[in-house]
Amino acid sequence: MMSEQQTASIAKQRVLSGMRPTGALHLGHYHGALKNWVRLQQEMECFYFVADWHALTTHYESRDIIEKNVFEMVIDWLAAGLDPNQCTIFLQSRLPEHAELFTLLAMGTPIGWLERVPTYKDQQQQLKDKDLSTYGFLGYPLLQAADILIYKAHYVPVGEDQASHVELTREAARRFNHLYGRETNFDALVKATLEKIGKDSTKRFEKSRKVYQETGDTKAMEGALGFVNSSPLLDDAERERLSAYFRGTGRMVLVEPQVLLTESAKLPGLDGRKMSKSYGNGIAMREDKASIEHKVKTMPTDPARVKRTDAGNPDNCPVWQFHKIYSSNDTQNWVRQGCTSAGIGCLECKRPVIDGILAEQQPMLARAEPYVKNPKLVREIVDAGTDRARTVARATMHEVRGAMGLNY
Ligand code: TRP
Numbered sequence: 034m035m036s037e038q039q040t041a042s043i044a045k046q047r048v049l050s051g052m053r054p055t056g057a058l059h060l061g062h063y064h065g066a067l068k069n070w071v072r073l074q075q076e077m078e079c080f081y082f083v084a085d086w087h088a089l090t091t092h093y094e095s096r097d098i099i100e101k102n103v104f105e106m107v108i109d110w111l112a113a114g115l116d117p118n119q120c121t122i123f124l125q126s127r128l129p130e131h132a133e134l135f136t137l138l139a140m141g142t143p144i145g146w147l148e149r150v151p152t153y154k155d156q157q158q159q160l161k162d163k164d165l166s167t168y169g170f171l172g173y174p175l176l177q178a179a180d181i182l183i184y185k186a187h188y189v190p191v192g193e194d195q196a197s198h199v200e201l202t203r204e205a206a207r208r209f210n211h212l213y214g215r216e217t218n219f220d221a222l223v224k225a226t227l228e229k230i231g232k233d234s235t236k237r238f239e240k241s242r243k244v245y246q247e248t249g250d251t252k253a254m255e256g257a258l259g260f261v262n263s264s265p266l267l268d269d270a271e272r273e274r275l276s277a278y279f280r281g282t283g284r285m286v287l288v289e290p291q292v293l294l295t296e297s298a299k300l301p302g303l304d305g306r307k308m309s310k311s312y313g314n315g316i317a318m319r320e321d322k323a324s325i326e327h328k329v330k331t332m333p334t335d336p337a338r339v340k341r342t343d344a345g346n347p348d349n350c351p352v353w354q355f356h357k358i359y360s361s362n363d364t365q366n367w368v369r370q371g372c373t374s375a376g377i378g379c380l381e382c383k384r385p386v387i388d389g390i391l392a393e394q395q396p397m398l399a400r401a402e403p404y405v406k407n408p409k410l411v412r413e414i415v416d417a418g419t420d421r422a423r424t425v426a427r428a429t430m431h432e433v434r435g436a437m438g439l440n441y
């Protein structure tokens with residue numbers, strides 16, 4: 034059984050993620066990321082931000098695209114079900130603190146770490162029409178590290194393509210804590226903190242610490258740190274200090290986050306490749322009805338079904354991937370049966386997919402409506418979220434500056 038204290042500390046676990054504002058979000062974003070974000074907002078303290086600086090790392094020549102898309106993307110988020118009362122929605126470029134942390138981290142980050150991030154070479158190859166031999170593009174995973182570390186996020190929900198960035202973030206945190214995590218007057222501070230919990234508790238704490246450091250007894254650690262973490266006499270910094278003292282490590286100024294892998298693209302694009310704006314094979318979350326119908330009706334199917342009488346195989350057909358998301362088991366059986374026996378035609382087969390997409394879209398359109406009508410509301414949500422984020426970001430920067438000897 035978990036104690037109340039433990040449940041409370043789990044409830045406080047923090048999630049952070051961001052998205053680039055490069056165009057209307059499509060169903061791939063919804064099924065691949067947003068649905069997960071919506072679920073997480075009920076379970077953890079979630080921070081979601083518009084990564085407009087990140088968009089500039091590849092689209093530095095197209096400021097109009099970014100500008101137009103920032104608030105449209107937030108409407109897509111709200112349409113998907115993000116609730117500004119349950120999560121914090123904000124805009125990266127309003128928080129120069131991110132840039133400050135990025136700069137400070139950059140001082141001690143080896144260039145090789147960035148050159149070795151797999152997305153670096155991959156993207157340069159894929160986006161050949163853009164000149165990506167820029168300093169900003171090389172450095173952007175470190176900017177991402179700053180985005181994450183500044184909120185001391187425990188979890189970062191991203192797709193597989195971003196996992197290496199979270200790994201870099203962990204390395205950056207470790208390096209920072211190693212270089213700057215030791216308070217200069219650590220021993221005196223520990224002594225003062227122990228005085229707060231009183232003689233008897235200090236005695237027990239010191240005894241467990243000795244046991245732990247000599248034998249590695251984790252029970253001793255759990256007991257002692259459990260006590261420290263639930264002591265109302267201490268603030269967070271003091272708890273952390275005692276925990277560092279107990280373990281014989283530096284203070285963890287920055288928290289190493291964990292990646293929360295979202296299964297990769299459950300929903301492919303209309304042509305079976307990854308759904309992506311640049312391939313032009315997507316359906317926007319708020320696309321109009323006629324266009325959805327048209328796109329699905331003209332979707333390619335199993336090439337073996339040239340004529341209506343040719344049998345097909347759903348496994349060779351992108352429409353089937355849509356059925357897997359949008360159709361009931363019964364419908365799926367009907368598809369398998371009808372396709373392999375040429376009992377149904379492809380247009381017929383596509384109908385439930387169209388209906389499924391339209392049905393899924395209804396609540397999204399309804400949620401988006403007030404914001405489309407009154408864009409001021411969106412700005413207010415972003416303003417309020419940015420204020421909340423700023424409080425956290427500033428507190429971290431205060432600690433970071435302190436750790437680096439910059440709080441003159
Ligand atoms: N780099 C991410 C992308 O291109 C977006 C992003 C920026 C992000 N900062 C982040 C994601 C922090 C998670 C956490 O999709």
Ligand code: SF4
Pocket residue numbers: 334335338345346347350351352353368371372373377378379380382383
């Ligand atoms: Fe694809 Fe359905 Fe046509 Fe089979 S019947 S090829 S699953 S669209």
